[in-house]
Amino acid sequence: MNTQSLSKVTIHFAGDSGDGIQLAGSQFTNTTALAGNDLSTFPDFPAEIRAPIGTVAGVSGFQINFGSEKIHTPGGRPDVLVAMNAAAFKKNFPNLKSGGIIVLDSAGFDKKNLRLAAYDESSTPIEDIPKEYQVYAVDITKLNREALKDLSLGSRDKDRSRNMFALGFIYFLYSRSLQTTISFLEAKFKSKPEVLEANLRALNAGYNYGDTIEAISRFKVAPAQMEKGEYRNITGNQATALGLIAAAAKSGLDLFYGSYPITPASDILHELAAHKNRGVKTFQAEDEIAAVTSAIGASFGGALAVTGTSGPGMALKTEGIGLAFMLEIPMVIVNVQRGGPSTGLPTKTEQSDLLQALYGRNGEAPIPVIAANSPADCFSSAFEAARIALEHMTPVILLTDGYIANSSEPWKFPQASSLASIKPPTVKADASHYLPYKRDERDVRSWAIPGTPGLEHRLGGLEKEQETGNVSYEADNHQAMVKVRDRKVRLIAKDYPAQKLIQGPPSGPLLVLGWGNTLGAIQVAVEHALEQGLAVAQLHLKYINPLPEDLGAILSAYERVLIPELNNGQLARLIRDQYLVDAEVLDKIKGQPFLAEEILEKIKSLVEND
């Protein structure tokens, strides 16, 4: 038996949506993170909780890319495919790298499974795998039942631990310790000793199976050269929740989160609901409208008020967001984007709510928009969204998406003391005549919290007189108010740090401009382009409204601007509108993130043709 060292591996776990694929994937992720690798993951599952068993539509997948080098994406074509049934194999085999490794449960390729996967019953997909692939066709179901034979669980319950057998085998293959998963199982099944025993035995059986079969190659992936410090693994939705909690702590306010369950945003609600011991108030509202308007009430009451949702829920919140804008109260609206329009592709990713975030309200209602670009970046983006909301007295839209929300990566988390304080313009008791819409030099009004004596005032969605906030239908006042609310939002850009290129020359033939989840894929693509001698630069936007003041100068230093986005060209429209730059669009609207190679190909077609 030999052990080969690798710098980077991509594994794709796939099986039926009831096979425990997400659990196996997240366990492999935790173990890999603790082993010191850099990593990036991408869970991809069907919209149905239990899609038709055994079918291609019901396949749940989890991809992890890990290495001893810096990892920017969950990987393109995987090196390893774990397929628990014929459907999982059928769906994912075409993506596998030529000559890759296939681990499959041969019991999942019987006649019934072949039929469900829409194979001809007489076909032999395992035998038909070309010779260059390395195939481990293991009857996991049978071996696993054998390992658990003296347990009193029914065979259906026994089969539920097949995922641990497969995971154990992969742990063996990649020279991983079982300890993290053992501890996890012990905690998870503390009250179900029999189930715990089954899972532990399955995990060990899978590992030992690897140890007993002959002529197997094992692999080792050394720890990555990561920046010094303390790390944890985190998903985007967890990071968003923590960013909000941190912002509440740094502003000295209570956190209120009003939300209605929706995929893929619900995990933010779940995460926040688990932190009641920090005083976090979560409210599962009766609908999306109550979610946003309860947050408006909470903001009026002096809390850091947040509502979270995904595209269709955002549509329902529109009027409420308009009210928050008109009242000029702080609020964060998190949109974990998914495939649209309407119900669209609930479990798939897309960046198609950008124009909705920018323009989706009646009247002149510009709202700051911030986009997170990776799972860990959701933390700083949520924190920044809350800072802008509180310090500038405005609702702020934070865009994340299903990809980064569910994916995970190692996060070098900050020290609480290193996070800046947030200072909302709260007014203390004052007996003199209070003017709720009097503004400071940034055009920001003050925040008077009910319960404060002497500051009693009324506000509402009707147009207000300047300074007093009293209802006014006066013509010139309306124009002035529309202009000042717009200017207030534009002035937020004064706080931004200078825009920095991620890589590439400060001027030249091509700038690749991105926003949101495309960061990693663009980074890899541009790295390769630079290695190949193409003069390409990369810039990534976090602040989409208002746009950074130095963006125009950067754009004008390049002959062409390429914008890859998971929509039909929404940022490109904005860039054309704002800068009269004829940006090229690379669109992908397939519910899946970009592969670096797709972007590289486009870069080459633009630069090499010149």
Next chain:
Amino acid sequence: MTEPNSAVFTAKEAASDQEVRWCPGCGDYSILKQMQSVIPGLGIKREDIVFISGIGCSSRFPYYMNTYGMHSIHGRAPAVASGLKMVNPDLSVWVITGDGDGLSIGGNHLIHLLRRNLDLNVLLFNNEIYGLTKGQYSPTSEMGKRTKSSPMGSLDHPFNPLALALGADATFVARTIDRDPVHLRGVLETSNLHKGTSFIEIYQNCNVFNDGAFLSYSDKKQKGQHIILLEEGQPLLFDEGKKGIRLNGLKPEIVDLEEGFSANDLWIHDSRDATKAYLLSRFFDDNFPRPFGVFYQEDRPCYEEQLIAQINHAKEIQGETDLDDLLRGKRSWTVD
């Protein structure tokens, strides 16, 4: 010199400096006046009082109260008020809504507020018409009502607001009317004492689009025969005590006290009896006089109290996690 943070203030100080802009003769004036006279006597500091409204004629109300207030969006006042009360539970929060705002566009929020039972007071001004949009039928308009949007008569069966509130498990349900200031003030005071969501339907005359809708309950000559004033522990009497209601099993019957029945035969009002409250709420057609007063009240823990209790419990058993520990999570590793 006046002390702005005192719980003692005058009715005049309860009024804001804004010009009231309802149509002359609108029933809203009376409700506003009673509120401005009642609220200083409740022992609540002015800065702790908040009025939250939606959209509609009634929803202009907060602008006229010299307290904190928000004129929000159509139908959503119960949700706004819920968020406010959850983060700031010491406030005295009053929701002002109407039959269109509260029962049509905002019906969902209203029923969910009632079942959650936050400690808020909901005043539903029912004029059985859309006033601000100039006279379309509302969810409480009678069937067959001819309006601009129903020239051949409305096909909509109307809501019975109190039966709806009881169906949503409201913990305080009452009805009063704009033209009876004494009764209106009494109900406002009683509702303020209730811990939980108080739902008060106020019959309010829209003299422009639905004049006289409640005339039989306010007109001195007619009202005796058409209303029952509910009083705790007292028999259900009307028509100057000449008639009463008795319960024959679960079937209410009108009986004539001048023809052999005495007060001892009558239904005694018990606002803690949910079944009786429901039967009372069904006095909703011309066969029975219309009841006014407190139909029902029960003590049930408030949502925001339980929310805070959960938070305190979590702090007790888990401790208040330090922000650094929270960011670190359960599994971290160090790269040297």
